[in-house]
Amino acid sequence: MxxxxxxxxxxxxxxxxxxxxxxxxxxxxxxxxxxxxxxxxxxxxxxxxxxxxxxxxxxxxxxxxxxxxxxxxxxxxMSAQSIDQRTEFGDIRISIETIENLALKTASKQRGVKELRSRVRASDSGLEIVLRAVIDGESSIPALTEDIQRAVKEHVEDITGIPVSNVAVFIANVVQANTFKSRVE
Structure with missing residues (x-):
């Protein structure tokens, strides 16, 4: 606003x-x-x-x-939003954009996902990742979203070392399959 x-x-x-x-x-x-x-x-x-x-x-x-x-x-x-971590060797700053891209990369590998958008918010309990997806409608939505949630959570935690408290998946739409009618002459 x-x-x-x-x-x-x-x-x-x-x-x-x-x-x-x-x-x-x-x-x-x-x-x-x-x-x-x-x-x-x-x-x-x-x-x-x-x-x-x-x-x-x-x-x-x-x-x-x-x-x-x-x-x-x-x-x-102001600089880009980031998650700051301190290790024994020094400070680490990971941008929110990096985490969003990691989530997108992981979720896009799931079979049936066609389009994706992500949003990440840092909270005291960990990262909250929201994914908006368009799917092909060929597989079960509950199974697909659970696979996406699990894969994104594990991958982001493994790569960044930051705990993920929530991965929410919003299925925005189903893509219509391209149907080709054969033409008879």
């Missing part, structure tokens, strides 16, 4: 900066004459509503600038 709000704010900020840059280009290239600018400023100081609106717009732009400044510092210091 925050990413969507930040994208919306960035879009608004870009529009504001674009309008301001067009204004300065107009001044620089002489598209706004001194007479036009004088009339604009005279009208500006006559209306309290315009002054208040401009002041509020200035505050909003300042707050947006501050928000993006903080985000630029915060995002730069």
């Amino acid at each position: 925050i990413k969507v709000v930040d994208k919306l704010l960035l879009f608004l900020y870009s529009l504001i900066v674009g309008v301001i840059s067009i204004f300065f280009m107009s001044l620089g290239f002489g598209w706004l004459t001194s007479r036009m600018l004088s009339d604009l400023l005279t009208e500006f100081y006559r209306s309290n509503g315009i002054q208040i609106g401009t002041g509020i717009a200035g505050i909003v732009i300042l707050l947006l600038s501050f928000r993006f400044f903080i985000l630029s510092l915060h995002r730069g210091s």
